[in-house]
Amino acid sequence: MWYLLFEYVLIGPILRILGRPRVSGTQNLPTSGPVIIAGNHLTVVDSFFLVLLMRRRVTFIAKSEYFTGRGIKGAALRWFYSATGQVPVDRRGADASAPALAAAKSILRQGKVWAVYPEGTRSPDGRLYKGKTGLARVAIETGAPVVPLVMYGTLAVNPVGSRMWRPGKVRMVVGEPLDFTRYAGGENSKVILRAVTDEVMAALATLSGQEYVDVYAASVKEAA
Template identity: 55%
Template sequence: MRLFCRPRVEGVEHVPESGAAILVSNHVAVADSFFMPLMMPRRVTFLAKREYFTGTGIKGKLQKYFFSGVGQVPIDRSSGAAAQAALDTGVRLLQEGKLLGVYPEGTRSPDGRLYKGKTGVARMALEADVQVIPIAMFGTDKVNPIGSKMWYPHKVTVKVGEPLDFSRYEGLAGDRFVERSITDEIMYALMELSGQEYVDIYASKAKDDLAAEGKHVAGWTVQGRSEKPGGADRVPRSQAG
């Protein structure tokens, strides 16, 4: 990865040398999950879908070994109760002093734009009382284009922004208006850092709309179901005037 893509990192001094924090990143390619932790000074833990750990045969065992080895933790994302369990796991990891990697859009962008964030990241930040550090990925969509199984040599830049402190909302975890305000602030920081156009709908909804129109989105069908076992463009509401 270092040889063929010559990745570089900017602003790495914003990542704490010790203690917990949430690293939030835009998500334009599968390669994001490789290059972002590669360029961090400490190990980054991601919450990964459990299917990565339950494969069968040699391939399944190798996949489980790899994802476990790079610090990913399996979670079930199939229901509301499972989603809450995933948040609880994230909070536990933060309370253990780990760096937790999160994609607040919830899925890869279907077209390179930045989509509305999900509020789980805000709840974890409040419950664990940690800072949120925005990170923008550049070039990974050229290394690993959507729909391609191949990787190609291309320069990659990982840009780390200044930490966001939400301690002013202490004790308000669970307040959906506060969590939405925090999430919008996070997405605004990502928009400024990445330079992406912001779209005020969820990426999963955008993918459903594209699939319904007959436009192919890799790994996606209508209703957001994987093929394998929209709104006005504007800044987040909490930042608009």
């Protein structure tokens, strides 16, 4: 119920007015069965528009901190992730990625849609950065197709550091599904995981036109 209220009553109408969103390539989205949506990531509002524009229900793996934040922003994030049925995962510990990957595989084995940003964090400068291999491991183990999806214009609606959304024009382009079943059994091969990840990032770069940088975005942010 909350998911539908978000889309059609509470936040959805505001986003439609501010962003005037449009989507192309919807024929590339499977209408049933497990699907991995792999997107570029420019700003926080990307996730809001993705949930709004997808006809099927979308699930993200969200950091547990999003469910414990304080203040107005913390309350808004907590409400959004809880109301739309997103899955909180504690990423701290020796193997921080393990709980997130387990949760993602569970979502897909239920025939649902999992959305992920392979860069692992928002781009610090609008370029597309090296992808992390967790997506590849999940895709190989589950056999789910990976659908590349890119956003344009979300930075105008939600500039980095801004507290208020602004008018803009948001576009979403959905690419053709990528099938990695040929790599079945190769989820423990670093070479295969990197090859799959790089193929996904190449598809995102082609769709978005972003300059690709072969380093992790998190490393760039840490060095800044």
